[in-house]
Amino acid sequence: MSEPALNLEELKKLAPPAELRRAPVVEGNQGLGWLTDKLSAFAEGKTPLWWWIFFIPAAFAATVIFPTCLFYQVFTGVGVWGNNHPVMWGLDIVNFIWWVGVAHAGTLISALLFLTRQHWRTTIGRMAEAMTVFSVAMAGLYPAIHVGRAWFDWFMFPVPNSNGLWPQFRSPLMWDVFAVNTYLVVSSLFWFMGMIPDFAVLRDRSTTRIRKAIFSFLAMGWTGSARQWHHYEKAYVVLCGLCTLLVFTVSSIVGLDFCTAQIAGWHATIFPLYFVIGAVFCGFGMMLVLMIPLRKWCGLENIITKSHIDKVAKLTLVSGLIIDYIYLMEFFIAWYSGDPYERWVFGHRLFGHTYMIMGWILIGINVCVTQLLWFKKVRSNLLWLFIIGLLINVGMWSERFVIVVGSLYQDFLPANWGKYMPTIWDIGLYIGTLGAFFMLYLLFVKFLPMIAISEVKGVMPQADPHHPLGGAQKEAGHE
Amino acid sequence: MSEKIYGLMAEFDSPGALLQAAEKIRAAGYRRWDVFTPFPIHGMDKLMGFKNSLVGWVSLAGGAFMFLNVVGLIWFANAFDYPLIVGGKPMFSVPMTFVPAYIMLIMGGAIGALIGMLGLNQLPRLHHPLFAKKRFEGASRDKFIMVIGALDEKFCATETRKLLETVGGTHIDIVEDKD
Numbered sequence: 001m002s003e004p005a006l007n008l009e010e011l012k013k014l015a016p017p018a019e020l021r022r023a024p025v026v027e028g029n030q031g032l033g034w035l036t037d038k039l040s041a042f043a044e045g046k047t048p049l050w051w052w053i054f055f056i057p058a059a060f061a062a063t064v065i066f067p068t069c070l071f072y073q074v075f076t077g078v079g080v081w082g083n084n085h086p087v088m089w090g091l092d093i094v095n096f097i098w099w100v101g102v103a104h105a106g107t108l109i110s111a112l113l114f115l116t117r118q119h120w121r122t123t124i125g126r127m128a129e130a131m132t133v134f135s136v137a138m139a140g141l142y143p144a145i146h147v148g149r150a151w152f153d154w155f156m157f158p159v160p161n162s163n164g165l166w167p168q169f170r171s172p173l174m175w176d177v178f179a180v181n182t183y184l185v186v187s188s189l190f191w192f193m194g195m196i197p198d199f200a201v202l203r204d205r206s207t208t209r210i211r212k213a214i215f216s217f218l219a220m221g222w223t224g225s226a227r228q229w230h231h232y233e234k235a236y237v238v239l240c241g242l243c244t245l246l247v248f249t250v251s252s253i254v255g256l257d258f259c260t261a262q263i264a265g266w267h268a269t270i271f272p273l274y275f276v277i278g279a280v281f282c283g284f285g286m287m288l289v290l291m292i293p294l295r296k297w298c299g300l301e302n303i304i305t306k307s308h309i310d311k312v313a314k315l316t317l318v319s320g321l322i323i324d325y326i327y328l329m330e331f332f333i334a335w336y337s338g339d340p341y342e343r344w345v346f347g348h349r350l351f352g353h354t355y356m357i358m359g360w361i362l363i364g365i366n367v368c369v370t371q372l373l374w375f376k377k378v379r380s381n382l383l384w385l386f387i388i389g390l391l392i393n394v395g396m397w398s399e400r401f402v403i404v405v406g407s408l409y410q411d412f413l414p415a416n417w418g419k420y421m422p423t424i425w426d427i428g429l430y431i432g433t434l435g436a437f438f439m440l441y442l443l444f445v446k447f448l449p450m451i452a453i454s455e456v457k458g459v460m461p462q463a464d465p466h467h468p469l470g471g472a473q474k475e476a477g478h479e
Numbered sequence: 480m481s482e483k484i485y486g487l488m489a490e491f492d493s494p495g496a497l498l499q500a501a502e503k504i505r506a507a508g509y510r511r512w513d514v515f516t517p518f519p520i521h522g523m524d525k526l527m528g529f530k531n532s533l534v535g536w537v538s539l540a541g542g543a544f545m546f547l548n549v550v551g552l553i554w555f556a557n558a559f560d561y562p563l564i565v566g567g568k569p570m571f572s573v574p575m576t577f578v579p580a581y582i583m584l585i586m587g588g589a590i591g592a593l594i595g596m597l598g599l600n601q602l603p604r605l606h607h608p609l610f611a612k613k614r615f616e617g618a619s620r621d622k623f624i625m626v627i628g629a630l631d632e633k634f635c636a637t638e639t640r641k642l643l644e645t646v647g648g649t650h651i652d653i654v655e656d657k658d
Contacts, residue, residue, distance in 0.1 A: 032517065032621035158552055166556035170565045170575050178582045186589040193593055197619070201517070204616035220603030223610075224618055226527055228600045229519035234532035235596035242538075242585045242592070249582060454619075458518035463494055465520055471495025 061435020099139030105283020106132030265407030285392030320370035365395025489648025541591020
């Protein structure tokens with residue numbers, strides 16, 4: 001404290017050269033009040049036209065197509081889908097893994113990047129968490145109805161029942177029940193807890209009685225006192241740590257569902273890691289798809305800066321490269337094992353007449369298109385990134401299709417050979433879940449604080465009591 | 480139905496100003512005071528002498544409770560109540576319980592962290608004397624508010640107000656406690 005404060009000119013001399021300096025988290029160098037206005041503007045302002053243009057079709061898919069396909073399947077049976085011997089796991093499981101995958105990047109961004117003190121994650125963390133919560137909800141639905149008799153779902157939970165039966169806890173499918181439910185609960189808690197201070201912001205800003213009542217209820221009496229922040233920060237770190245564990249657990253367990261089976265193409269120890277990285281890769285793709293239009297339409301270019309998008313793109317590239325390595329290893333091990341069934345399955349992934357198109361989509365997107373992200377030009381072009389994000393989602397979807405269907409349709413005996421073609425109900429249900437996801441996401445964007453207001457403010461130089469902008473100059477005692 | 484004084488609130492414009500003021504308030508011997516800020520201010524918890532938050536322990540307790548319960552449940556379900564032979568393995572072994580128990584540990588830990596945070600902060604609460612103050616709304620925006628409680632031994636409506644003025648507080652106001 002006794003050190004004389006530096007003036008701005010001296011500070012500039014001490015600062016590292018421009019190319020080594022970190023990009024500011026928020027551009028524009030405005031005050032905290034401006035930032036608060038900016039971040040809560042979308043939730044408080046008039047609903048723009050684009051919101052309705054996306055909301056209405058999404059809501060139609062979510063409230064008409066989704067329940068129609070769901071109820072028809074539940075009332076009729078799994079037979080309405082294309083699943084049949086030998087392909088008993090079809091689009092339902094493909095979509096399940098896909099949705100779980102989308103969820104993972106959200107947790108990775110918000111939890112793991114918090115633990116590694118990446119300040120830029122504050123601006124996109126909340127959006128990523130929302131993506132997690134909604135996509136886990138979609139994912140959880142699939143296994144629940146794939147069991148065929150959805151009204152017996154409670155058999156999967158260890159509930160005392162009159163049959164005296166218990167679940168069999170050695171099965172990875174059983175672990176899945178725990179994993180997906182835990183993921184849903186924990187990511188919702190994490191999401192909600194992160195929003196408490198921001199609910200307080202919206203409460204204090206609200207102009208109508210009804211808004212005030214709703215946000216007062218949600219903020220639960222948050223005052224932002226030092227004591228509250230003290231406990232809150234601790235709880236946040238703990239939750240981040242637990243969520244990070246979940247990133248690596250949930251998809252690992254989904255991977256175990258496969259690798260404990262003896263099917264050629266599934267029976268590989270690499271699967272847990274494979275699924276985790278695939279999930280993260282797919283989720284980053286989804287993050288690009290959501291983030292790029294929203295920053296423009298919600299006027300958040302200063303907050304979600306190009307530098308942040310560049311970082312997400314780099315993370316996408318890293319996870320994509322790991323995925324490519326795993327593909328290489330899969331094919332190598334299939335060849336190296338000398339197992340004719342393994343070789344058969346992997347040969348047919350790329351050269352089998354039935355599903356080779358899916359195999360080449362996988363290679364074309366996940367291996368080739370991803371390499372575009374090496375170039376700074378691509379990473380700074382938002383349109384390109386948006387398209388790459390969409391393509392990654394398609395590529396990862398086809399990867400799951402290749403794994404699930406591609407391994408099942410031709411196994412050890414020619415008697416077990418068959419084909420799988422999704423029916424309109426398979427596709428309708430997928431469209432329905434997509435609609436439900438986007439509907440929930442649009443509602444979240446419109447009504448809840450879509451950017452962590454207090455977190456972003458907390459990483460601003462104005463928030464640092466030892467920074468000249470945070471009021472440290474006054475302590476100099478020069479006057 | 481008496482109108483008591485809850486405390487005196489003062490407003491500051493920057494976290495730096497608040498931190499310096501807080502140092503002086505502490506040096507003046509006040510103990511029952513708190514600051515209300517839009518985000519946590521680094522150095523404030525040290526200055527206010529907070530010990531490590533108990534939230535971590537609550538979370539650990541929640542996690543351990545769930546972990547042990549699930550281990551017990553699996554033993555009860557698959558080895559005791561309805562013994563089940565799977566793959567010729569023992570009815571019960573510790574490794575077989577690990578994955579579900581570990582996942583429920585995460586669940587218990589997360590619920591523990593949230594409940595611990597809310598419990599230690601005495602939330603949810605419906606009202607707080609400060610909510611009656613219009614200027615308090617700035618505390619979630621860009622203002623930094625300090626409140627010295629009337630229960631403090633050194634509290635004196637005039638002296639404390641003077642002190643808050645000298646440390647740079649503005650908009651000093653009495654907060655009423657309507658009971």
